[in-house]
Amino acid sequence: MIDFIHSLSQLLVYVFLLTGIYFLFSTALGMIRFPDFYTRLHAGSKCLMAGGIAVLMGCIVLEGIGFVSLKLIVLILFLVITNSIAIHVIASFADNYNILPKTIVENDSDE
Amino acid sequence: MSKINERLKKLHTIALVVALAVFLLVVVYEIHNLDNNSKRYLSEHYISEGVRETGAINLVTSVLYDYRAFDTLGEATVILTAAAILSLLVPVSKATMLGTKFSIIVYQTTKFSIPFLAVLGVHLIFFGHLSPGGGFVGGVVLSIIPILLTITYGVEFSESKLKPAKKKLVEDIGAIGFILLGLLGVVTGSNFLANGQANFGPGNTGELISAGLIPYLNVMIGIKVGAGLAIIFNSLIKEK
Amino acid sequence: MLYLILAIVLSAILTFYRVIKGPSVPDRIAAMNSIGVMFLLVLVLLSYYFERKIFIDVALIYGVFLFINVLVMSKYFSEPEKGGVGD
Amino acid sequence: MKKILLFLITLALWFVFAGRVTIEVFLLGTIICSILSLMFVDNGFKLVQMKYETKEFLLKIYYILLVIISFIYDVFLSAVRVSRHAFEIKPSFSPRTVRIKTSLENTNSMAMLINFITLPQGTLAMDFDNLSKNYFIHWIDVHSDDEAEIKKARISKHENLVSKLFG
Numbered sequence: 260m261i262d263f264i265h266s267l268s269q270l271l272v273y274v275f276l277l278t279g280i281y282f283l284f285s286t287a288l289g290m291i292r293f294p295d296f297y298t299r300l301h302a303g304s305k306c307l308m309a310g311g312i313a314v315l316m317g318c319i320v321l322e323g324i325g326f327v328s329l330k331l332i333v334l335i336l337f338l339v340i341t342n343s344i345a346i347h348v349i350a351s352f353a354d355n356y357n358i359l360p361k362t363i364v365e366n367d368s369d370e
Numbered sequence: 371m372s373k374i375n376e377r378l379k380k381l382h383t384i385a386l387v388v389a390l391a392v393f394l395l396v397v398v399y400e401i402h403n404l405d406n407n408s409k410r411y412l413s414e415h416y417i418s419e420g421v422r423e424t425g426a427i428n429l430v431t432s433v434l435y436d437y438r439a440f441d442t443l444g445e446a447t448v449i450l451t452a453a454a455i456l457s458l459l460v461p462v463s464k465a466t467m468l469g470t471k472f473s474i475i476v477y478q479t480t481k482f483s484i485p486f487l488a489v490l491g492v493h494l495i496f497f498g499h500l501s502p503g504g505g506f507v508g509g510v511v512l513s514i515i516p517i518l519l520t521i522t523y524g525v526e527f528s529e530s531k532l533k534p535a536k537k538k539l540v541e542d543i544g545a546i547g548f549i550l551l552g553l554l555g556v557v558t559g560s561n562f563l564a565n566g567q568a569n570f571g572p573g574n575t576g577e578l579i580s581a582g583l584i585p586y587l588n589v590m591i592g593i594k595v596g597a598g599l600a601i602i603f604n605s606l607i608k609e610k
Numbered sequence: 611m612l613y614l615i616l617a618i619v620l621s622a623i624l625t626f627y628r629v630i631k632g633p634s635v636p637d638r639i640a641a642m643n644s645i646g647v648m649f650l651l652v653l654v655l656l657s658y659y660f661e662r663k664i665f666i667d668v669a670l671i672y673g674v675f676l677f678i679n680v681l682v683m684s685k686y687f688s689e690p691e692k693g694g695v696g697d
Numbered sequence: 698m699k700k701i702l703l704f705l706i707t708l709a710l711w712f713v714f715a716g717r718v719t720i721e722v723f724l725l726g727t728i729i730c731s732i733l734s735l736m737f738v739d740n741g742f743k744l745v746q747m748k749y750e751t752k753e754f755l756l757k758i759y760y761i762l763l764v765i766i767s768f769i770y771d772v773f774l775s776a777v778r779v780s781r782h783a784f785e786i787k788p789s790f791s792p793r794t795v796r797i798k799t800s801l802e803n804t805n806s807m808a809m810l811i812n813f814i815t816l817p818q819g820t821l822a823m824d825f826d827n828l829s830k831n832y833f834i835h836w837i838d839v840h841s842d843d844e845a846e847i848k849k850a851r852i853s854k855h856e857n858l859v860s861k862l863f864g
Binding site for chain 3: 276277279280283284286287288290291296299300303307310311314315318321327330331333334337338341342344345346348349352353356
């Protein structure tokens, strides 16, 4: 029984790490291939965060219960809060830099 | 003609980079050439005896604050003089920073994350002899707090919250405290900044209160580096 | 484990193409941000490869510096606002 | 009360960083965290006005956990959607920019909403106007006006979630 749980957790670790690496690789591909700055930023925010969360969750499962996994949870929280703010700062900076998105700007603010 | 000139310039830069790379490779190879016995007796001694003599697990800390503590004093003096001269040379009291203003979201996040950054910096300073970090890194993380305030809110707000005179006072306390702690070694009858030879109670290796003087030296260096970097950043950002 | 680390490093190198080529400054900053996060993950995985848990502390400090880096860069490179707080 | 909450959070963080529980660590942590919470309580938590009292906030922890789990699930879902675009041979986008007005009063919950806008769904918060409280949002896959309306409804759902947390 204990052996089964051990092998199951090992499998879970590899699933998490592989999904994380898939997302990170798609981040790199999206950064190269996407045509517009804002779409590139989509790849740089969502795929990157999903990959980071997946890799760190794999590390937590690998570690088990302890202080190190608590530290990893703090790292996840820090990364999520920080990175979304960083992406927002970059986007508003690009807006100030006069980089226009290749789109139709809709003007429907429902008052 | 101008095209050839530009091309020559590019070639020149590439050749410079390649030459620098080769030079660095040779230097690194010379440093790591461990066959030569005369170069490595000192590092062998540090590695094998460092934990027993100083009581600090972190080997870098034991070198920085025990074997080579006098050099650390010199490095700290560099920051002290840099901060003093910069605050003397840049007398602009009011200035505005370039750039866009951030939206209110960044303000909120900055405010929210400041206490936790402070906890991280203090932890790095106090656990410098047990885990990675130490005075210098902890000081840099502590100095991030005024830097964040300066970036998001502007120089004036940051200087009204943390007065420059107070920062200077904290920095001076750090510098004087380091020297006073060093003089303790002279009082007990050994060298200046002696720790391992003077037997300041090395304690049990691996606990919080151990390694003699090293934690206190870490605290002094930490507050000194933090205040000094904050002063340097705030005076450099004031541009007219 | 080593192959996973090498895969992340490979994707970081691929992202570096955008840093070199990127037509504008924000492109480069965004690419540098993602490269930084990737190497932070490499640090966490290396702590399991070498079996030294202290690298996680290093990764935490690296994350703090990355955040400050992005804020300062996007503040420094942007143009002053029109009609804003001019000297 | 805010001081005690900040003190508890910083003390927990201190133990997590230290990685050991001994008497010395506890004593040093209490001294440092009390100094820090006294120093930063008006600096850090001045604008964080909570709708509820601190006591009720502690009782809502299970609710916060639920929000975090659904948040992570949303992030994975949208990441799959974006990464499918990255692996396509010929990526087809139809991005557009939309302006959305929030009804949130609290500045803190506005900052929370940016997490919910940027990371889950196919959206990206570009800018925020403080006076009229408008978010400028960049969508990645919106094909028609009707679809935009449907997706706007999803954001207002998240807005309700956030407003329950902080008010």
